[in-house]
Amino acid sequence: MAPTLGKRKRRTAEATEDNREDDGEGSASLELDAQEIFRRHFEAQFKPLPVVQKTVKEPEEAPPEDESEEDSEWDGISEEEETTVQVVEHVDAHSQIAAMSKEELKVFMSSKPPTAHAKQPLIRNKAGTATEDDDASEAANLKKDLALQRLLAESHLLDSATNPTLSGNNRHKATDLRLQALGSKISILKQEKMPMSHRKGIIAKQNEREEKRRKEAKENGIILEKAKSAKKFEGKRDRGVGAPAVGRFSGGTLKLSKKDIMEIEGPRRSASGRGGRGGGRGRGKRGR
Amino acid sequence: MAAPHPEYLRFTTHRSLTHRLVLSTLTGRPVHISQIRSSSPTQTGLAPHEISFLRLLESITNGSSIQISYTGTTLTYSPGLITGSVEGLGASGGVVKCILPETIRRGVSWFLIPLCILAPFSKAPVNVRFEGDGVITSATETGDISVDSVRTAILPLYEKFGILSSKLELRVLQRSCAGPGGKGGGGIVELRFGSQVRLPKTVHMNRSPGRVRRIRGVAYSTGVSASNNARMIHTARGILNPLVNDIHVAAQYDQAPLVSSRDKSDPGAKKRTGIGFGLCLVAESSVDGVLYSADVVAPSSGGVTPEDIGKQCAYQLLEIISQGGCVTRVGAATVLTLMAMGSEDVGRLRLGRDVIGTEDVVGLGRDLKMFGASNWGLRDVDEDDSTDIIVSVKGTGVGNIGKKIA
Known part of the structure; x- marks a missing residue:
């Protein structure tokens, strides 16, 4: 049955093509076209013809098509085609089926009997669920603010080509950043204990990489950020309990460096009128 | 307790058999039921599901005795204490297993509802797992409701009696509709009733039942196209939407359960059974604890469109709401x-x-x-x-x- 059907289909297609050709070749239609061209030409030169003619023309246009179809030898099939073309539209409003939210569905389809008054969470932060943006409550604003701050602080992690999401390795980095921001002295990413040779190796490699980067940048004329110099000690060193306030106690002797002595002596004055007083002050200090 | 001649309460026919057995167990009065389908020439006596229920009663009680006559038309039951799922008395791992044979035509809710009435009066929590080739979790043509209805419309009623609904659980581990000819399925259902009371609270539900505020439901397709769910929901919503705006129906699609094919030449062979689809709707009123439920399922012989099921279920829900009451x-x-x-x-x-x-x-x-x-x-x-x-x-x-x- 199927092959015959296919044949018929092809034939009907041919038939319709024939019909169309007939339409084009039909003398009546040719005449009409000629008239139309003339009319346009006339209207372009002079003024538009009365509109009444158009309305008369339209019903004239329809019958020739019918005639041509009747004339064709495939009229039976073409008619059949006309009757069989039925547009069946299965309107399915799947999208309109408002599904329960994920939480609600979870609660409803759980094994427990549903409680009488299930509370709905006000803010859902997950990307998949609907966030209620128009919620103007203080808590919601705070939450959004925090999210924005985090995004600003951590968005550079997303630049890496290997892991452009905030998960996996980047999540740990983000956690570390947050901890640093909260005042953590140590990084969770830094391994606390390792053999000294490893540590030295790692640091050396880091330095080497940094130097290479700077060198290449310099060769290419790229200006980089300032090199972070090793932190210089500023301020007072914390001495242990019982240690001398000045100098260094070793081998049963208090050793004073030149700097210490300079500090104790105070600034040396040039021989001037005020020398005596300056010396006096120095003496006083010495006496202490 | 052991009176020499216990005074039997005498009943006839299989009508509300489960309920009489439940009342007997609760009150401790022995019963004698006779003329159970005695006039039926083909299916005389107790049906498979009734036997299964007696077995279940025996496993969750201690000291009950059941005597069934040869033809199964007479039953004597003297109840024992409701112990629940106690280790060593039929329970393994704290769960009593109830295996239903494949000849059963009733849904598992036929067992669940009476069991739930017994459970609050048990000594220990009642955990029962229904399995086997006869567990039909869907609604059935014999008039049983689906497990979803039991969970969403029956179990919440216990809250009023001071029974914590947070300790009740009805897990549907495998869904199944009625198998060919309406017999058997392959579902697995586990009831966990962990809230026991000394005396249920006195209930006063004499006020107006309020107005229906929202409708929830579950559409389930087991082993048939999941689009049936959407079609049922769509039709039901089409009818109910002009009346209530808060309608949410969850769609649940599952594979048909695998059961033994009962082929003697190949004992390990399995087959799928219990395909079908159905819809369960629960209307919640503005008054706390007032629930109306409707359940419709496609017959096991098939030939019904999901649209029809959805329509029927919506109309059934409307009819039940129109009956009123709490x-x-x-x-x-x-x-x-x-x-x-x-x-x-x-x-x-x-x-x-x-x-x-x-x-x-x-x-x-x-x-x-x-x-x-x-x-x-x-x-x-x-x-x-x-x-x-x-x-x-x-x-x-x-x-x-x-x-x-x-």
């Missing part, structure tokens, strides 16, 4: 029995005229009276112009013998 027909037995087992105080329940006028509810009243409960008092509602009836039920104060102090 409790529907499916929940009436549960609520009335728990009220009768409560403290010696009068509780009130507002029921629709069409609900109380059914054979089941009237029969339940008579049975309760036989088991020593007080008569019901009936009066018309006079606050508003509805035709509802207020039933006053006096409790017997039996409660939980296992939890009795002193």
Whole structure:
């Protein structure tokens, strides 16, 4: 049955093509076209013809098509085609089926009997669920603010080509950043204990990489950020309990460096009128 | 306890057999039931599901004895204590297994509803797992509701009696519709009833049942195209949407369960059974604890479109809502029995005229009276112009013998 059907289909297609050709070749239609061209030409030169003619023309246009179809030898099939073309539209409003939210569905389809008054969470932060943006409550604003701050602080992690999401390795980095921001002295990413040779190796490699980067940048004329110099000690060193306030106690002797002595002596004055007083002050200090 | 000649309460026919057995267990009165399908030439005596229920009763009680005559037309049951799922008394891993044979035509809710009535009066938590080739989790043509209805429409009723619904669980581990010819399925259902009480609280549900505020439901397709769910939901919503705007129906698609094919040449062979689809709708009223439920399932012979099922279910829900009252027909037995087992105080329940006028509810009243409960008092509602009836039920104060102090 199927092959015959296919044949018929092809034939009907041919038939319709024939019909169309007939339409084009039909003398009546040719005449009409000629008239139309003339009319346009006339209207372009002079003024538009009365509109009444158009309305008369339209019903004239329809019958020739019918005639041509009747004339064709495939009229039976073409008619059949006309009757069989039925547009069946299965309107399915799947999208309109408002599904329960994920939480609600979870609660409803759980094994427990549903409680009488299930509370709905006000803010859902997950990307998949609907966030209620128009919620103007203080808590919601705070939450959004925090999210924005985090995004600003951590968005550079997303630049890496290997892991452009905030998960996996980047999540740990983000956690570390947050901890640093909260005042953590140590990084969770830094391994606390390792053999000294490893540590030295790692640091050396880091330095080497940094130097290479700077060198290449310099060769290419790229200006980089300032090199972070090793932190210089500023301020007072914390001495242990019982240690001398000045100098260094070793081998049963208090050793004073030149700097210490300079500090104790105070600034040396040039021989001037005020020398005596300056010396006096120095003496006083010495006496202490 | 061991009286030489226990006084049997005598009943006839298999009508509301489960309920009589439940009442017998709760009150401790032995029963003698005769003429069970004695006039039927082909299916004489107890049916497979009734036997399974007796087995279940035996496994969750201690000291009960059941005697069945040769033809199965006579049954003698003397109840024991409801122990629940105690290790060593039939339970393994804290769960009593109830294996249903494949000849069963009733849904698992036929077992669940009476079991839930017994469970609050048990000594230990009642955990029962229904499995085997006869567990039909869907609604059935024999008039049983689906497990979803039990969970969403029956179990919440217990909250009113001081039974914590947070300790109740009904897990559907495998869904199944009725198999070929309406027989058997392959579902797995586990009931965990962890809340036991000494005496259920007295309930007063005599106020107006309120207005339907929202409708929830579950559409399930087992082993057939999941698009059936969407079609059922779409049609049901088309009918209900103009009436209530808050309608949410969850769609549940599952594979058909695998059961043994019963092929003697290949004992390890498995086949899929229990395909079908259905819809369960639950309407929640603005008054706390008033639920109306409807359940429709495609017949096991097939030939019904999902649209028809959705339409039928929506209309059935509307019919049940129109009957009014605070409790529907499916929940009436549960609520009335728990009220009768409560403290010696009068509780009130507002029921629709069409609900109380059914054979089941009237029969339940008579049975309760036989088991020593007080008569019901009936009066018309006079606050508003509805035709509802207020039933006053006096409790017997039996409660939980296992939890009795002193």
